Amino acid sequence: MKFTRLFEIHLQRSSASPTPITGNSLIVQPTASDASGARALERHRLLVRPQVDGLVVLTGLAEDSQPLIPFDDLTLLFELVRCDPMLAYDLDLSRLRPLRQPSFKYLPPVLELQLGEKNGLVANDSAAKARLAWVEIGSISSGWVSAPRRFVLQLKPHQLRWVYYIVTKRTDKLPSISDSVPSRAFDFDVTTLDAASAAQAQDQDQVAQALVADNSGAKVYRFSSKRSPPINGSPFKGLHLLLDGQNYMFDLPPPAADQLMILPGLNSQPQDALYRVIRL
Secondary structure (H helix, E strand, C coil), X not given: CCEEEEEEEEEEECCCCCEECCCCCEEEEECCCCCCCHHHHHHCCEEEEEECCEEXXXXXXXXXXXXXXXXCCEEEEEEEEECCCCXXXXXXXXXXXXXXXXXXXXXXXXXXXXXXXXXXXXXXCCCCCCEEEEEEEEEECHHHHHCCEEEEEEECECCCEEEEEEEECCCCCCEXXXXXXXXXXXXXXXXXXXXXXXXXXXXXXXXXXXXXXXXXXXXXXXXXXXXXXXXXXXXXXXEEEEEXXXXXXXXXXXXXXXXXXXXXXCCCCCEEEEEEEEEC
16 A cells, blocks of 8 residues: 655744754654544554654555545644653743643644644543643645645743853962854853852852852852853854963863753842853
């Protein structure tokens, strides 16, 4: 039997240059907990093939190159499943939290799936804990074989500041961080942290508190980014560490994904951040 594409679903991080969300973080798959999911696919002789950033649905063809089992106004139900327990630090999920049953829906003619509330109840199952949201594709007709649809589900990146702590015994040299890509302008605020300024400067910064307490003979500097790093799918390179204006370290490594902290805000709300400690 011949098969042809009916539609695709792709997951993306929304930005000026959207990047794919791969299966390491998030997958979309047919649900097994509703008749409009895996059972409907099987009933209509439809196949699902996973893609790096989503899936493609194929339909079997009869001799006249039309779907083997014709359909009109068909609705198929999928689920968005988290694979990475740290997903909430990569993607902004705040829009989903107020909804009881968040669902990304196809609302013709827009092919970008729109977030809303799912209608009807779905039985609780073993996948409920990992399920982030539903994905509903409706108004599917046999005519799609001549013009396969390409749906996009976009999620915003989580806005995470970067923080570097420089711990140094070279108290006669002043560290600084410079971005070698002027157009990017990824700049940092710097705070000097020592025992004398601990009570005021550290505030709720527990990382800084521990570093100052454990390094009495050194100086501790906190460099906090003024914004989240730009995301374009490429490795972030080009941050230089300088001492008294002289290059000391090229291409500062980014903070590790599991080094999470709450960055105190001056006259603003605390913000989520990733940090790295560098000792000189």
